[in-house]
Amino acid sequence: xxxxxxxxxxxxxxxxxxxxxxxxxxxxxxxxxxxxxxxxxxxxxxxxxxxxxxxxxxxxxxxxxxxxxxxxxxxxxxxxxxxxxxxxxxxxxxxxxxxxxxxxxxxxxxxxxxxxxxxxxxxxxxxxxxxxxxxxxxxxxxxxxxxxxxxxxxxxxxxxxxxxxxxxxxxxxxxxxxxxxxxxxxxxxxxxxxxxxxxxxxxxxxxxxxxxxxxxxxxxxxxxxxxxxxxxxxxxxxxxxxxxxxxxxxxxxxxxxxxxxxxxxxxxxxxxxxxxxxxxxxxxxxxxxxxxxxxxxxxxxxxxxxxxxxxxxxxxxxxxxxxxxxxxxxxxxxxxxxxxxxxxxxxxxxxxxxxxxxxxxxxxxxxxxxxxxxxxxxxxxxxxxxxxxxxxxxxxxxxxxxxxxxxxxxxxxxxxxxxxxxxxxxxxxxxxxxxxxxxxxxxxxxxxxxxxxxxxxxxxxxxxxxxxxxxxxxxxxxxxxxxxxxxxxxxxxxxxxxxxxxxxxxxxxxxxxxxxxxxxxxx
Amino acid sequence: xxxxxxxxxxxxxxxxxxxxxxxxxxxxxxxxxxxxxxxxxxxxxxxxxxxxxxxxxxxxxxxxxxxxxxxxxxxxxxxxxxxxxxxxxxxxxxxxxxxxxxxxxxxxxxxxxxxxxxxxxxxxxxxxxxxxxxxxxxxxxxxxxxxxxxxxxxxxxxxxxxxxxxxxxxxxxxxxxxxxxxxxxxxxxxxxxxxxxxxxxxxxxxxxxxxxxxxxxxxxxxxxxxxxxxxxxxxxxxxxxxxxxxxxxxxxxxxxxxxxxxxxxxxxxxxxxxxxxxxxxxxxxxxxxxxxxxxxxxxxxxxxxxxxxxxxxxxxxxxxxxxxxxxxxxxxxxxxxxxxxxxxxxxxxxxxxxxxxxxxxxxxxxxxxxxxxxxxxxxxxxxxxxxxxxxxxxxxxxxxxxxxxxxxxxxxxxxxxxxxxxxxxxxxx
Numbered sequence: 001x002x003x004x005x006x007x008x009x010x011x012x013x014x015x016x017x018x019x020x021x022x023x024x025x026x027x028x029x030x031x032x033x034x035x036x037x038x039x040x041x042x043x044x045x046x047x048x049x050x051x052x053x054x055x056x057x058x059x060x061x062x063x064x065x066x067x068x069x070x071x072x073x074x075x076x077x078x079x080x081x082x083x084x085x086x087x088x089x090x091x092x093x094x095x096x097x098x099x100x101x102x103x104x105x106x107x108x109x110x111x112x113x114x115x116x117x118x119x120x121x122x123x124x125x126x127x128x129x130x131x132x133x134x135x136x137x138x139x140x141x142x143x144x145x146x147x148x149x150x151x152x153x154x155x156x157x158x159x160x161x162x163x164x165x166x167x168x169x170x171x172x173x174x175x176x177x178x179x180x181x182x183x184x185x186x187x188x189x190x191x192x193x194x195x196x197x198x199x200x201x202x203x204x205x206x207x208x209x210x211x212x213x214x215x216x217x218x219x220x221x222x223x224x225x226x227x228x229x230x231x232x233x234x235x236x237x238x239x240x241x242x243x244x245x246x247x248x249x250x251x252x253x254x255x256x257x258x259x260x261x262x263x264x265x266x267x268x269x270x271x272x273x274x275x276x277x278x279x280x281x282x283x284x285x286x287x288x289x290x291x292x293x294x295x296x297x298x299x300x301x302x303x304x305x306x307x308x309x310x311x312x313x314x315x316x317x318x319x320x321x322x323x324x325x326x327x328x329x330x331x332x333x334x335x336x337x338x339x340x341x342x343x344x345x346x347x348x349x350x351x352x353x354x355x356x357x358x359x360x361x362x363x364x365x366x367x368x369x370x371x372x373x374x375x376x377x378x379x380x381x382x383x384x385x386x387x388x389x390x391x392x393x394x395x396x397x398x399x400x401x402x403x404x405x406x407x408x409x410x411x412x413x414x415x416x417x418x419x420x421x422x423x424x425x426x427x428x429x430x431x432x433x434x435x436x437x438x439x440x441x442x443x444x445x446x447x448x449x450x451x452x453x454x455x456x457x458x459x460x461x462x463x464x465x466x467x468x469x470x471x472x473x474x475x476x477x478x479x480x481x482x483x484x485x486x487x488x489x490x491x492x493x494x495x496x497x498x499x500x501x502x503x504x505x506x507x508x509x510x511x512x513x514x515x516x517x518x519x520x521x522x523x
Numbered sequence: 524x525x526x527x528x529x530x531x532x533x534x535x536x537x538x539x540x541x542x543x544x545x546x547x548x549x550x551x552x553x554x555x556x557x558x559x560x561x562x563x564x565x566x567x568x569x570x571x572x573x574x575x576x577x578x579x580x581x582x583x584x585x586x587x588x589x590x591x592x593x594x595x596x597x598x599x600x601x602x603x604x605x606x607x608x609x610x611x612x613x614x615x616x617x618x619x620x621x622x623x624x625x626x627x628x629x630x631x632x633x634x635x636x637x638x639x640x641x642x643x644x645x646x647x648x649x650x651x652x653x654x655x656x657x658x659x660x661x662x663x664x665x666x667x668x669x670x671x672x673x674x675x676x677x678x679x680x681x682x683x684x685x686x687x688x689x690x691x692x693x694x695x696x697x698x699x700x701x702x703x704x705x706x707x708x709x710x711x712x713x714x715x716x717x718x719x720x721x722x723x724x725x726x727x728x729x730x731x732x733x734x735x736x737x738x739x740x741x742x743x744x745x746x747x748x749x750x751x752x753x754x755x756x757x758x759x760x761x762x763x764x765x766x767x768x769x770x771x772x773x774x775x776x777x778x779x780x781x782x783x784x785x786x787x788x789x790x791x792x793x794x795x796x797x798x799x800x801x802x803x804x805x806x807x808x809x810x811x812x813x814x815x816x817x818x819x820x821x822x823x824x825x826x827x828x829x830x831x832x833x834x835x836x837x838x839x840x841x842x843x844x845x846x847x848x849x850x851x852x853x854x855x856x857x858x859x860x861x862x863x864x865x866x867x868x869x870x871x872x873x874x875x876x877x878x879x880x881x882x883x884x885x886x887x888x889x890x891x892x893x894x895x896x897x898x899x900x901x902x903x904x905x906x907x908x909x910x911x912x913x914x915x916x917x918x919x920x921x922x923x924x925x926x927x928x929x930x931x932x933x934x935x936x937x938x939x940x941x942x943x944x945x946x947x948x949x950x951x952x
Contacts, residue, residue, distance in 0.1 A: 001575075001601045001617040003624060010582040033641045035555025035674025038583045040904030050911030052904065059551045062644070062675040076550070083885060095577035096641035096675070099608070124577060125605045 006351040006371055008326035008389055012122035012132025013094045014039050019136045019226075020090060021053040021174035022203035026140075027086035029077045031069070031097035031104050034059040046392050047175050056080040058097070070102045077108050081115070088116040088144065088207035090136065095124035116207065118143045128349075130225040130301065130327060133173055137202050138229040144210040149237040156239040159217060165264035166196045168216045170231055170242070171223030172203035177304065177388040179203055181401035182222060186247065189404050190220070192271050193257065195264050202226075214238040218263040222246070222403070224303050225327060247403045248307035249315055249411070250277050277408035283316055294419065297322040297363035299346065299354055299372050300387025302330030304402070306337045308367050308386045311411060313341060322346060322361050324354065326369075351375075362491065365419060370394070382418030472501035474509045481511050496521045541874045544860070549883025552904055553833060553858055555674030556682025557640065558587045562924060563686055564597040566709045567734050569633040572598040573625060574672070575618060575650060576640030587920075597632070599625065603642055614648055615656075622657050626665055633664070634738035636686060639671035666693065666738065678858040680756040680834045680923065683709060687733055690741070691763035694733075697745030704730045704790055705742055705769065707761070708754030711926035712736065718777075718929060721787060724804045727794045733760075744769050749793050751786060753777060753928060755868070756835040758861050775867040777928040778836075778936060779843035780812045785867065808930040815934030816847060822941045824849035829896040831905065832856035832882050833919040840900075840922065840936075842871045848937055852876045853894045856887065898944060915943045 009015075013030060020028040021043050030036070037057050043049045058076045060069050077091065091104040105119030120136045127135075150156070159165060169186060172179035183204070187197050198216035199209045213219075219234055219242035221227045231242040241263055247256035254272060261268035282288060296318040298308045302325040312318040324346025325334045331347045338345035346357055355375045358366060366376040366383040370391045376383035385394050386402075400414075401407040474482070478497075485493050493514070500517035501509050557580055560572045574580045581600035601621045607614040618637075626632060635657075637650045650669040658667040670689040672682040687707065697703065704727055706718065715732055722730045731742030748769035752761060755776050765771065774789035775782045784805055791801045828850050830837045837857045844850040855872075856879040862869070879887065884905075891899060892912070899909055899916045906916040917940055927936040 001603055001607055001614070001621050003621050004578075004581050004600045004602050005596060006585055007578060007581045007600075007602075009578075011578040013579075014582065033555065033674035034551045034553055034678065035557065035583060035641065036579060037550070037552050037904060038554055038558075038587055040552070041902070042586060044905070044907040045903050048907060050907055052908045057550050059549075060675065062673075065645070065675065079549070079885075095579050096645055099642060099645045123605070124579070125603060125608060128578065 004350070008349050008351070008369065008371060009129035010039070010042075011095055011124050012127045012129060012135070013092060013124065014042070015129040015132025015134070015173075015226075016090065016092060016120050016122060016136040017043070017053055017055055018129070018133050018173040018175050019140070019202045020055060021049070022172065022176075022179075023054075023201075023205050023207070025087035025206040025208070026054060027080055027084050027089050028053075028055045029073070029080050029089060029091045029104070029108065030055055030057050030094055031073050031092070031100075031102060032057045032059065032094035033096050034061065036094045036096075043174055046390075047395055048392070049174070053174075054084065054086070060097075060100075065100065069100055070107055073102055073104055073107050074111060077104075077113075078111055081111075081113050086115060086207075088118065088140075089113065090118045090120050090140065092120040092122060093124075098122075098124055116143060131329060133226045134229045137170075137173075137226055138233060140202070140207075140210055141213060141230040142233060144207055145213045145234070146237070148211065148214050150214075150239075156217075159265075164194055164196050165218075165266065166198040166216045167260070167264070168198050168213050168219045168234075168240075169200040170219050170221050171225075171227035172200065173223075173226055174203065175388070176203070176223065176226075177385075177390050177394060178400060178402045178407075179223070180395075181399050182403040182407070184399070185401040185404035185406050186220065186222065189247075189253075189257070189271075189275070190260065192275070193260065193264065193268060194266055195260065214240070216240060218242060218260075220260065225301050225330065246303050246307050248304070248407060249311035250279050250405070250408045251314060252307060252310060253277075253404055253408065275405050277405040279315060279408040279412045282412050288317075288416075291416065291419070292317045294318045294365055295321045295361070295363045296365045296367060297358055297361055297372075298386070299324045299326075299366075299368040301325060302327045302333045304387035306333055309337050309341060311408075312367065312415075315408075316412070316415065318365070321363050322357055324348065324357070362495065365415070367415065384415045384418055472498055472506055472509050472513075475511075478509045478511050478514050481514055493518070542869065542872060542876055542878050545854070545877065545879035546881055547879070547883040547886055548881055549886060551678070551858070551882045552831070552884040552902060553882070554587055554679040554902070555583070555641070556672035556677030556679065556685055557584055557638065557674075558679055559672060559682030559686060560584055560598045560638065561587060562709060563683060563734065566736065567634065567738055568597075568736060569631065570597065570636060570738050571625065571629060571632040571634070572636045572638055573622065574598070574600040574638045574640055575643045575648065576600055576603065576638075577642045578602050580640045580642075597629075608642075608646060611646070611648060614646075615653060618648075618653055619657065619660075622661075622667070626661060633666065635661075635665055635667045636689070637667065637669040638686075639669065639673055639676075641673045641675050644671060644673045644675060668693065680754070680836075681859075683754070684757045684759050687757060688759040688763045690734065691744070691760060691767060694741050694767070695743045696767075697743035697748060699746055701743075701745065702747035702749070703743070703745075704728065704794075705733055705744065705748050705750040705764070706730065707733045707750050707752050707764065708757055709734060710753050710928055714926045714928050714932065717931060721804070721808070722790065725787070725791055725794070725796050725801065727790050727796065749790070751790055752864060754836075755839055755861070755864060756859075758859075758864065761864065771864075773867055775842065775871060776836075776839040778839045779847045779933050780809050780816065780930060781847060781871075782839060782843060783812075783928070783930050783933070784809060805930075812930040812933040816937055819934060819937035819941045820848050822944060823937065825851065826897040826944065827851045827853050827894070828898045828900065828940070829853045829891050829894060830855050831884075831887065831891075831899065831901040831919070832858045832879065833900070833902055834923050835859060835861075836922055837900070838865050838868050838872065838878070841876065842868050843933075843936065844940065845873050845876070846871060847933075848940075850898075850940075853896050854879055854887075854890065856880075856882065858882070898940060900940075915947050917943050 043053045058072050091108040108117045122132045219231050221231045221242050234240045245256040245259050247253040257268045296312050305325050309320050320341040323338045326349040335345045358375050366372050367386045369387050373383050400410045497517040639650050654667045654669040668689045670685040744767045746768035772789040774786045777783040777786040841855040854877045860880045900919050909916050926932050
């Protein structure tokens with residue numbers, strides 16, 4: 001058993017729902033008790049979908065357990081077919097459904113429905129949402145595209161000259177972080193390169209579209225968490241190579257263009273030259289100098305976290321002080337990236353562990369999921385969301401991709417806005433001795449709701465006690481001197497001074513200790 | 524003070540024969556009883572709810588609340604893993620480990636509920652024995668109880684029923700010479716305080732509440748306890764209280780002016796309060812509430828409403844909407860129809876109002892679309908899809924999270940139904 005307060009990922013059948021809900025013409029019949037229908041609201045409320053997810057739940061109850069739950073499943077599947085007339089159906093069980101061992105796949109086959117029925121067996125007590133999405137997508141691709149795979153050993157026919165190269169975009173699902181806009185951005189980018197998109201899947205695809213995945217020359221894996229497994233199978237079965245670069249950030253987008261150009265056999269020079277993001281210039285403009293070395297903590301799914309670390313470090317000049325993921329399946333990628341930035345990788349799905357890490361590191365910016373938004377809000381640290389799980393405000397009305405050149409513009413804005421602007425930081429320092437300038441004055445753009453970290457909010461729990469108990473005591477004059485330091489760096493100054501005092505066996509912190517520590521930690 | 528016993532509450536004419544009832548079984552689009560934790564943990568502030576379940580349970584609770592609550596909540600899930608399913612001995616050892624870890628982490632907790640879930644019920648993990656075993660270990664600083672919030676046993680608000688029923692056996696006994704009025708069912712603190720003042724003005728008391736705000740301040744119960752249900756979904760809790768000798772005062776539920784008056788009157792009658800006193804005490808409240816309701820009545824009168832089953836509050840709500848706001852009832856769905864506890868309500872429902880018990884959501888949606896109601900009360904999974912079809916909706920979960928009982932909330936309750944209609948009328952784009 002694992003004690004869990006908040007969970008980053010839902011159960012694997014929610015991953016299957018994300019695949020089914022993103023698609024058209026596919027229906028999911030799920031052997032599950034009534035409470036499991038809550039999952040519909042993820043799509044209708046958080047993503048504001050205007051249709052119910054294409055999911056039929058058998059909603060068996062305790063009374064049914066003594067009777068014939070198998071019959072219940074068959075009736076539900078039959079009724080769902082009659083009502084929704086899907087092109088294909090996936091069947092499976094939720095965590096409770098799997099315990100009663102009714103074999104949804106066998107039951108559905110026994111109905112003899114005139115459509116493909118695909119069983120998705122998701123081990124609910126071992127795996128989680130992203131794995132469930134990946135497995136479901138893979139099973140769909142195998143079942144629907146498999147029949148048109150060339151015989152083993154037979155090579156793909158060469159593309160005739162004059163025909164535009166094509167690719168599939170793999171990975172976007174319902175409830176994905178900015179998947180809706182990433183599809184548009186990358187499709188447009190590929191069009192500029194002269195590459196057509198054959199199928200985008202699972203989101204926007206029908207079962208018939210899945211069946212013709214093999215017609216493309218190569219695959220673009222937008223979200224490895226969902227599409228890596230299917231892409232590997234397509235490579236083996238259809239000889240379709242796939243992209244390894246996730247085009248988030250300017251340098252990754254350029255790298256992606258070059259990678260795609262090789263796969264498509266085209267010259268990317270014109271597009272590389274013409275396509276521009278404002279990020280590089282904004283980052284070089286003088287107002288951005290204050291961004292230099294901002295300490296940033298990054299947590300999310302592995303692909304978004306690794307991409308965010310690269311953008312933060314290379315394109316914004318931040319310092320990555322923490323990097324982690326809740327996707328254990330992709331822990332290796334995070335470990336490799338963490339080594340690059342010289343930080344300890346944090347591989348966990350325990351929200352409290354992430355919270356403790358943020359508290360320990362006291363970053364100046366948190367880039368995370370909606371969970372880290374809560375953590376950051378509690379500690380009064382600016383935050384931007386970079387990865388699922390996300391909440392309703394992360395499905396903005398405006399076009400806001402993460403990928404491609406426009407994605408880089410969006411990233412610059414959304415990461416930099418929570419921070420104080422350079423000019424503002426400068427003025428705050430200038431006016432800090434002004435009698436009208438209140439110590440707790442807030443950056444004007446953050447509004448009253450945004451907590452200024454005047455003091456650390458007392459956690460309800462005992463986490464704080466484990467972290468550090470300062471042994472050194474502050475002398476009154478040192479405490480006064482500390483107050484003259486601008487409030488937004490005061491917390492760091494306090495911690496550094498205490499650490500310095502403790503490490504050097506200083507019992508009482510004087511003004512001298514304060515400045516000794518300042519010199520010691522000077523960048 | 525003398526207590527008069529109430530005359531027989533349920534007459535045969537109230538058996539709902541005047542209301543055609545649709546009974547269908549199919550997909551039920553409702554929450555399970557675990558959802559109750561979302562409001563129960565706010566109500567009993569020194570209690571912790573530990574769900575023994577799967578990742579789905581954890582995901583449900585954090586999703587059902589709509590937004591996550593900041594800081595560390597007073598609930599968590601012990602997520603069962605493959606090895607817990609293999610052997611129950613191990614599962615019990617694991618549970619002990621988790622509970623010990625939790626209590627070390629949260630020394631402020633005085634009451635811990637082990638909450639059963641679908642998977643724990645199916646593998647027959649005996650949480651009552653676990654609660655007993657762990658109680659011995661942590662007594663007296665922490666009391667450990669258990670109940671089931673599983674979706675195979677409970678629907679949405681039934682989780683509160685199961686929780687309160689689990690509290691009844693540990694409620695201290697009250698001597699035969701004492702008497703009290705017990706209000707049963709979670710109410711917002713502000714509503715409790717209003718009712719406390721009203722009962723005091725009426726000379727009714729002492730008044731106690733279940734659940735209490737602190738687990739260390741449990742009410743007591745004995746043969747002279749009379750109880751009023753504040754919520755319509757408390758079948759098991761009422762039965763458990765009756766087994767302890769307490770007597771239920773039959774009444775409609777305190778929604779709207781009429782419901783609140785009749786609810787208070789049931790207690791007043793049991794306490795032998797002079798009707799003139801009752802009239803004098805309640806009249807200003809009634810007048811004020813009716814004034815506040817008037818503008819909403821103009822908005823809502825004649826509008827046709829369809830209620831999907833959700834919280835079991837549907838029948839009292841329908842009674843309020845039809846009698847005090849002149850709305851027309853198309854269909855009143857409820858997950859369960861407890862005819863005894865709802866007898867007073869059913870008597871007041873307009874003759875011919877169609878009820879539905881249980882659900883086949885697809886068929887119900889067909890009926891709803893065909894009826895083209897002005898307003899649909901439904902869960903979060905259905906609301907936006909119906910809005911997209913041009914049907915105005917009210918999320919039913921807000922009726923649980925908002926203080927709606929009593930005189931001073933009657934207009935707030937009406938406003939919840941008026942707002943979606945007002946909004947739709949305002950929007951031009």
